[in-house]
Amino acid sequence: MKKQRTLSFLFVALLALVVFAACNTNNNDNAAVDVPDAGTSAQDNQAQTNDIGEGALDTVQFLNLALGEEPRSIDASLTSEAVGGTILTNIREPLTRIIPLYPESGYMFEPAGARSWESNADGTVWTFHLNNNYWEDGVPVTAHDYVFSMRRTVAPETGAPLSFMLAPLLHFDEVNAGELPLESLGVRAIDDMTLEISLTSPVPFFMNLTTDRVMMPQREDIIALHGERYGSGGEFTIANGPFRIESWNQQSSIVLVRNEHYWDSDNVRLDTVTFHIMTDATTRHHAFEAGEIDIVAVTTRQWRDHFYGMSGVIPTVGVPTQTITYAFFNTDDELFQNENIRRAFMIAIDRVELNEVAFDGFRIPTYGWIVPSISVGEYNFREHAGDPIRELQANHPDPRELLIQGMQELGLGDDPSTLNVTFNLAGTDEWFRTLGEYLQQIYSVNLGVNMQINFAEWGIFFDNVQNGNFQIGFMGWGAFFNEPFDVLNIFMSETNAVHTGWANAEFDELINRAMVELDEWERLQLYIQAERILIYDEAAVMPLATTTLNSFRRDFVRGVRPSTFGDAVLKYHYTSGRP
Amino acid sequence: MKLVVYILKRLGLMLISLFMIVTITFFLMRSIPGDPLSHMARSLPEQTRANFMARYGLDQPLFNQYLIYLRNLAQGDLGESLAFPGRSVTETIGRTSPVSAQGGGIALAIGLVIGTVLGIIAALFRNRLPDYIVMIIAILGVTVPVFVIAPLLQLVFAVRLGWLPTFGWGTPRHMVMPVMVMAFLPIATYARYMKSSMLDTLGQDYILTAQSKGVSETNVILKHALRNSLLPAITILSGSIVGIFTGAFVVESIFSIPGIGTHFVTSIHNNDYTMIMGTTVFFAVLFVVMQFVVDFIYVLVDPRIKLMHETH
Numbered sequence: 001m002k003k004q005r006t007l008s009f010l011f012v013a014l015l016a017l018v019v020f021a022a023c024n025t026n027n028n029d030n031a032a033v034d035v036p037d038a039g040t041s042a043q044d045n046q047a048q049t050n051d052i053g054e055g056a057l058d059t060v061q062f063l064n065l066a067l068g069e070e071p072r073s074i075d076a077s078l079t080s081e082a083v084g085g086t087i088l089t090n091i092r093e094p095l096t097r098i099i100p101l102y103p104e105s106g107y108m109f110e111p112a113g114a115r116s117w118e119s120n121a122d123g124t125v126w127t128f129h130l131n132n133n134y135w136e137d138g139v140p141v142t143a144h145d146y147v148f149s150m151r152r153t154v155a156p157e158t159g160a161p162l163s164f165m166l167a168p169l170l171h172f173d174e175v176n177a178g179e180l181p182l183e184s185l186g187v188r189a190i191d192d193m194t195l196e197i198s199l200t201s202p203v204p205f206f207m208n209l210t211t212d213r214v215m216m217p218q219r220e221d222i223i224a225l226h227g228e229r230y231g232s233g234g235e236f237t238i239a240n241g242p243f244r245i246e247s248w249n250q251q252s253s254i255v256l257v258r259n260e261h262y263w264d265s266d267n268v269r270l271d272t273v274t275f276h277i278m279t280d281a282t283t284r285h286h287a288f289e290a291g292e293i294d295i296v297a298v299t300t301r302q303w304r305d306h307f308y309g310m311s312g313v314i315p316t317v318g319v320p321t322q323t324i325t326y327a328f329f330n331t332d333d334e335l336f337q338n339e340n341i342r343r344a345f346m347i348a349i350d351r352v353e354l355n356e357v358a359f360d361g362f363r364i365p366t367y368g369w370i371v372p373s374i375s376v377g378e379y380n381f382r383e384h385a386g387d388p389i390r391e392l393q394a395n396h397p398d399p400r401e402l403l404i405q406g407m408q409e410l411g412l413g414d415d416p417s418t419l420n421v422t423f424n425l426a427g428t429d430e431w432f433r434t435l436g437e438y439l440q441q442i443y444s445v446n447l448g449v450n451m452q453i454n455f456a457e458w459g460i461f462f463d464n465v466q467n468g469n470f471q472i473g474f475m476g477w478g479a480f481f482n483e484p485f486d487v488l489n490i491f492m493s494e495t496n497a498v499h500t501g502w503a504n505a506e507f508d509e510l511i512n513r514a515m516v517e518l519d520e521w522e523r524l525q526l527y528i529q530a531e532r533i534l535i536y537d538e539a540a541v542m543p544l545a546t547t548t549l550n551s552f553r554r555d556f557v558r559g560v561r562p563s564t565f566g567d568a569v570l571k572y573h574y575t576s577g578r579p
Numbered sequence: 580m581k582l583v584v585y586i587l588k589r590l591g592l593m594l595i596s597l598f599m600i601v602t603i604t605f606f607l608m609r610s611i612p613g614d615p616l617s618h619m620a621r622s623l624p625e626q627t628r629a630n631f632m633a634r635y636g637l638d639q640p641l642f643n644q645y646l647i648y649l650r651n652l653a654q655g656d657l658g659e660s661l662a663f664p665g666r667s668v669t670e671t672i673g674r675t676s677p678v679s680a681q682g683g684g685i686a687l688a689i690g691l692v693i694g695t696v697l698g699i700i701a702a703l704f705r706n707r708l709p710d711y712i713v714m715i716i717a718i719l720g721v722t723v724p725v726f727v728i729a730p731l732l733q734l735v736f737a738v739r740l741g742w743l744p745t746f747g748w749g750t751p752r753h754m755v756m757p758v759m760v761m762a763f764l765p766i767a768t769y770a771r772y773m774k775s776s777m778l779d780t781l782g783q784d785y786i787l788t789a790q791s792k793g794v795s796e797t798n799v800i801l802k803h804a805l806r807n808s809l810l811p812a813i814t815i816l817s818g819s820i821v822g823i824f825t826g827a828f829v830v831e832s833i834f835s836i837p838g839i840g841t842h843f844v845t846s847i848h849n850n851d852y853t854m855i856m857g858t859t860v861f862f863a864v865l866f867v868v869m870q871f872v873v874d875f876i877y878v879l880v881d882p883r884i885k886l887m888h889e890t891h
Contacts, residue, residue: 070663072663075665080619156630157630160630163630164624167624176630232663233666249837250674251838252837276746282833283835286734287737287745458617475620497622499622
């Protein structure tokens with residue numbers, strides 16, 4: 001059982017790659033089945049309360065943190081997981097950094113690699129004026145480093161797993177397919193300090209990309225020097241961010257030290273940050289209690305209650321992530337082709353009770369597809385869009401009637417107990433057993449359906465899903481960035497990334513319009529209509545809960561900024577009063 | 580001359596075994612659902628996927644990939660990890676296996692000595708208190724899972740008492756808890772084997788002969804019984820040695836030890852084909868070589884066994 005946990009990965013902050021199959025195992029909330037547990041710990045480095053308070057700084061500034069997995073690589077073109085992103089965001093300077101507006105909702109972009117930026121009138125050409133930043137060897141960071149980096153990520157021979165993140169760039173498709181030369185890609189250096197990015201069409205949320213690893217600069221000469229080994233170890237990379245890598249002992253620890261050449265080095269207070277690579281959640285908890293690490297993420301009620309009782313410890317709990325836990329229907333299935341049957345299954349679950357029984361009370365019951373942490377500019381989506389599932393529940397107090405209505409439309413009679421329904425779960429451990437038994441019981445009581453549960457390992461589950469060999473599946477999906485488009489476009493008929501087989505022309509039309517609508521309020525309305533079709537009218541997918549970040553830190557750790565889509569950067573952290 | 584022929588014959592058989600292991604593993608592994616991009620848990624654009632597959636030669640027909648793998652293997656090249664870009668499989672095994680060998684080797688040595696002694700004690704005091712105590716230890720050792728013992732030790736020695744670090748590797752203090760945990764199973768295993776083997780030996784006629792000749796009890800045990808009783812223990816030794824590397828996953832994960840155990844397990848979950856093959860080849864070579872060595876040790880310990888059948 002331990003193995004599965006370590007296998008799951010968690011998404012951490014910021015634009016790190018995400019998507020989890022939503023299954024959290026006990027020690028690993030937010031985790032995904034398939035990729036394991038990095039999550040928990042990768043989050044360890046970002047607690048979320050806002051206490052940029054004052055206090056006498058300790059003379060020696062250091063932090064000990066846990067990293068839940070060995071990073072696969074810190075080559076910005078080749079990593080795709082959260083832990084690699086955690087290291088990259090601390091050693092590289094993206095064009096901008098995203099910071100949450102706390103306590104208000106929403107986010108803003110602050111200057112980082114770029115000191116200012118502007119776009120043309122229709123938002124297709126963006127110009128970035130770079131800061132006077134330097135690599136750790138003293139070489140200036142230039143616009144050419146950004147151009148080189150993006151071209152390398154898109155080049156077909158690189159095989160970058162996240163290359164598609166750059167899809168908005170002009171000629172991306174042709175360059176990525178090798179049909180046009182790299183120079184055709186929509187990015188160029190006007191001069192050493194000015195970078196220009198051209199897009200195929202306006203992308204309202206383009207700025208979100210500027211914080212991502214795919215837009216971090218890379219040094220051509222360093223890559224040439226290290227060849228294949230580039231990014232595979234501490235000595236095979238180069239930093240231009242707040243920190244540089246002092247040492248990377250594989251599977252043990254990564255030690256970061258302050259980068260004196262960093263443009264904003266005066267505001268970086270930590271001298272040393274040690275990431276201990278710890279794949280076991282219980283070990284992380286023990287190490288936190290023993291004082292060996294300063295921040296720890298928790299994913300079970302038992303550990304949360306335990307740390308609540310400790311003195312000198314500050315909790316940050318219940319911070320919503322951008323990952324939704326959901327079930328999804330195969331709309332090509334002979335039963336679930338009917339929207340009333342899907343709606344019945346969707347509303348038959350009491351999300352508050354589900355959260356208590358199956359998720360340890362650790363998630364946020366969610367009544368729409370867009371999670372509460374996502375906004376359109378300054379408008380929080382959920383606040384403006386209402387709760388479609390709750391509405392549907394209010395309009396249909398007895399879900400069984402909806403089910404029978406759907407059955408009659410299909411000519412299946414009116415006895416739900418005659419239906420053959422199988423619910424697919426991507427895991428076999430106790431966490432999934434509990435969830436499966438609960439679902440079985442709730443559908444029996446509320447719908448009168450005798451449901452089967454199929455437990456499988458992630459690989460087998462995902463294979464079945466991709467081949468349409470399922471009726472209902474259960475997963476998690478994390479947004480890359482703070483824009484509903486990012487999690488709605490996956491339901492467009494041409495994408496079908498959730499494998500529902502669902503297609504709706506009106507939905508496609510709304511998303512296509514939103515994609516180029518620069519006015520935030522108008523865009524919000526389009527998204528709201530689209531989500532309503534997806535959930536209220538058609539129930540192609542069944543949102544259940546939003547995962548949360550829960551962590552505890554020693555009270556001497558200060559300068560921690562709130563973060564959901566925020567950056568896992570340790571630039572502003574410091575300690576005051578470390579014993 | 581006969582010995583040379585024998586050794587050559589064994590080497591030939593070992594190569595055939597390895598070839599079969601490599602072949603079976605290669606095709607079995609490729610039948611696992613998923614691919615090296617599955618960990619992203621998302622349906623990637625076709626072009627992104629195609630570019631990735633092409634980079635690692637996974638777009639070739641499977642049989643071609645197999646031939647390419649065999650060719651590289653023959654040249655001693657285990658390839659580059661698919662999950663850890665830029666890391667060679669050979670280097671990864673070279674870096675992690677000594678760590679596992681160090682911790683696991685010490686634990687096995689301790690387990691072997693303590694287990695053997697306990698087994699002898701249990702046999703000599705059969706059905707008396709020492710026997711019961713040893714057997715309780717043995718049952719606990721094989722039934723209590725590592726992931727129960729290890730956190731318990733952490734809680735006591737690191738969290739409560741603060742004597743030892745919770746995790747990490749490099750100093751003797753780091754090694755105390757992992758070695759204790761890893762020695763537990765061999766202690767239990769060898770105690771049980773030694774006890775039954777010792778009892779068996781003590782019932783042999785030649786022991787009775789020795790005793791009736793008036794040989795002291797100590798000498799009977801040390802000179803006559805012990806050596807013969809060691810044979811079954813030697814039989815399972817090769818498995819134990821390989822187990823140092825394959826069985827340490829949980830302990831290494833709990834104590835954050837940079838050993839090879841994690842690669843053995845996670846490479847399969849990651850569909851990291853080159854790493855799966857690399858660890859498999861490593862363990863297979865280790866295992867067949869150990870068996871070869873054990874066969875020689877037999878000869879040293881047991882004069883009844885000959886390397887070759889003498890033709891009469």
